[in-house]
Amino acid sequence: MRVGVAIRLLALPGGRWPVPGWADIRAQAIAAEDAGFDRVVVEDGLSWPLEEVTGGAWESVCLLGGLAQATTSIGLGHSVLNAPYRAPGVIAKVAETLDEMSAGRYVLGIGAGNTPDADYTSYGVPAEPRFSRFAETLEIVHDLLKEGRSTFDGDFHRTEDAQMVLRGPSGQGPPIVVAAGGPRMKRLAARFADEWNWWASKPEDHATIPDHLADLERACEEVGRDPGSLTRSLDVYAPFSEGDPTDEATAAGLLGLGELGIDEVRCYLQRQPTHEATLESIRAMAPVVDLVRRG
Numbered sequence: 001m002r003v004g005v006a007i008r009l010l011a012l013p014g015g016r017w018p019v020p021g022w023a024d025i026r027a028q029a030i031a032a033e034d035a036g037f038d039r040v041v042v043e044d045g046l047s048w049p050l051e052e053v054t055g056g057a058w059e060s061v062c063l064l065g066g067l068a069q070a071t072t073s074i075g076l077g078h079s080v081l082n083a084p085y086r087a088p089g090v091i092a093k094v095a096e097t098l099d100e101m102s103a104g105r106y107v108l109g110i111g112a113g114n115t116p117d118a119d120y121t122s123y124g125v126p127a128e129p130r131f132s133r134f135a136e137t138l139e140i141v142h143d144l145l146k147e148g149r150s151t152f153d154g155d156f157h158r159t160e161d162a163q164m165v166l167r168g169p170s171g172q173g174p175p176i177v178v179a180a181g182g183p184r185m186k187r188l189a190a191r192f193a194d195e196w197n198w199w200a201s202k203p204e205d206h207a208t209i210p211d212h213l214a215d216l217e218r219a220c221e222e223v224g225r226d227p228g229s230l231t232r233s234l235d236v237y238a239p240f241s242e243g244d245p246t247d248e249a250t251a252a253g254l255l256g257l258g259e260l261g262i263d264e265v266r267c268y269l270q271r272q273p274t275h276e277a278t279l280e281s282i283r284a285m286a287p288v289v290d291l292v293r294r295g
Helices: 022-035 060-070 088-101 117-123 130-147 183-192 203-222 247-260 275-284 286-294
Strands: 002-007 039-042 047-049 054-056 075-078 106-111 149-153 158-163 176-179 195-200 231-237 264-268
Touching: 002 022, 002 286, 022 039, 022 060, 022 275, 022 286, 039 060, 039 264, 047 117, 060 075, 060 088, 088 106, 088 130, 088 158, 106 130, 130 149, 130 158, 130 176, 130 183, 176 183, 183 203, 195 203, 203 231, 203 247, 231 247, 247 264, 247 286, 275 286
Parallel strands: 002 039, 002 264, 039 075, 075 106, 106 176, 176 195, 195 231, 231 264
Antiparallel strands: 047 054, 149 158
């Protein structure tokens, strides 16, 4: 079972969620590599409008390019790249370039987008109808990465013999990870993804995982795919509950998810992090990662 860590990029003014500088983010990724994590993922957002304040985040593609140079062995990826922000061809080109810069360590996590609607409106990004736009985007990205070209005529996107001339070390592009909770999104994951991803923000959410995986198997059967060919990952908030569980208890919780059929768990270690607290949490997980690896 693999264990990853998510680095938060979102900041809120006034010190509620302090702004993570580049030096902080770089240090966190290096600490994760030193702690033995298999992967670092980052979120993707332009802004996060709340009632009383608007949050912001650094641009994730640029950051991952920097992290590809700052690290040497740890996997890198988007927890979920927000598909409406970028044209499908640009997404494919981004993924191929990060595959090259990271020497094959990048994975393309992608989803239909879940930031507040005001985020899209304020930046002039068309996002609705969310599912239909995403379905077209994903098919184009898949064809460009896996086959090297795309011709597609849809309601929202069009390509005409678009080609990926430069290919990174993976040959057929990095793995595509689709975040999918509902039945339609799971069918898209079954058709086009190398990996399915979802999240569990609290311990009681773990009880829903068997149902999600059963739905995913049915989706694979509907599209004629072997369910065993689709990797499964889950984003969790760890430790799994309030308090301070032992290394053994935390490792047992992660391994329990593995017994359900999860191949990789990506941990959000702090809900409202400071740089120092995040570094401490990443380093403190080293024994847990070791216990999980030893099974």
